Amino acid sequence: MKSENVNEGRFTPPDIARAVRGMIVSGELRPGDHLSTIDLAARFCVSRGPVREALRLLESRALVRILPRKGAFVNSLQDDEVGVTMEAREFIFAAMAELAAQRISRSQLADLRRELQQLARLAAAPATTPNEFKLATYAFVSVLYGAARNPRLHQIIRDLSEGVGHAFGHLSMATQEMRQAEYEAYRLLTNAVTDRDPRRAGDLARRMHAAGVARATQLQAAIPQAVIEFKGKRRRSGRSEPRTQPVL
Amino acid sequence: MKSENVNEGRFTPPDIARAVRGMIVSGELRPGDHLSTIDLAARFCVSRGPVREALRLLESRALVRILPRKGAFVNSLQDDEVGVTMEAREFIFAAMAELAAQRISRSQLADLRRELQQLARLAAAPATTPNEFKLATYAFVSVLYGAARNPRLHQIIRDLSEGVGHAFGHLSMATQEMRQAEYEAYRLLTNAVTDRDPRRAGDLARRMHAAGVARATQLQAAIPQAVIEFKGKRRRSGRSEPRTQPVL
DNA sequence: TGTTTGTTTATTGCAGACAGATTTGTACGA
């Protein structure tokens, strides 16, 4: 009988980091929230050491910000950081589309078309919620990203999306008109990928990404701030606002 | 008189991460090397806790790999990972050139041309070492990256370059012919940026990056492995080869 | 001589403890 690993069933720092990341991207933790090492240690039944390591991992992914002697906070992107992040995402998204058009397999192409059909159904249905549509677009781009076959770029765009996607991504799919416009863009992109036309796919991806950002920004400027804030209690404006910057 | 911070003059985890990163990118630590928490703690006069946090930071930057119960190792990229990394870098590099062509300021343009002149001098001089030329290209692209005004992409390309640049970057500048070809590419790129032609700058950047990678790959395939290895003792082939993969 | 097994040592990973700093709560005075 080989000795059981003592860490069996125990949360390691990467486990904790994954879990906290999930809490952040799901909205359970909101930007600016304080991450107490004591609370997290208690929640995961470990000591504060592994929690600190997990927070360091999330720090270098720009999901949390650690202020000396203050602790860790869920990172809230400033407006200008949203801009540069979306700009970066535009380039990477275009790269993924271009690569996918070069490399997508038969079965992946079938998957992509299946996800596109789902998007078509949701775009046509007035009762579709923004969240439903957003999840469907996630499924679509996941197939696309896999088809690009570059895990490095895949991780980069995932990181970029996490930082900004969940408060912002909704906005470009708020109305049915927007969802139909999004679907149309995805349809054209799928056609370019089907035709294995990297140039066209890349250009389309870039334009559709920029258009989505523009729609979301317009909407964000148009509607009252309260609608953008997460439901529930508002953030105190005087709260210390950690800024994203290189960790190293 | 406000109380002095007790951490004054003490190495914090980010400090340690920066220092270790410097040791890695400078070649003082080589891929596959074991990073002992005890040794590092002694070197920085701290306990092993902060060292562990620093290693976690480097882990998520793909500079080190932490194997459970084995410790931290300087990450050595597999051949296929070099490929995807250079591919990713090609896209980002093109993006930076495109953005720089849009946004470069007068003074930055002057800086860029100054760095280009330095490259011209070094490319013309037969006695130039690959390292000299490499450092000059660093200076050039640093100006370019700054002109792009997207800190997010800047950090991304810096991370991508660190992982692969120092063993690989030399190779595309090994001979004077290569350096002259590199210089010519930089000259054309500078012209495109000067003309504020983002499209041309981006296309040029992409082609020159791909050409550089092709040159380096050719050279790597042509010359004996011993020349590529760092000088000094060879890596034992049986050593555990940590692979890069998403940390979270 | 080569292989396998047992032992010893070194290191990792984590829990707990300690010093310092920040924050919170309270009492006091204007």
Next chain:
DNA sequence: TCGTACAAATCTGTCTGCAATAAACAAACA
């Protein structure tokens, strides 16, 4: 009532100690 000063409590950051594991070494055996 509001602001300030002080004190207690809380939390962060680090250090030390301990259990568990992996590597290195030595001895026994084929």
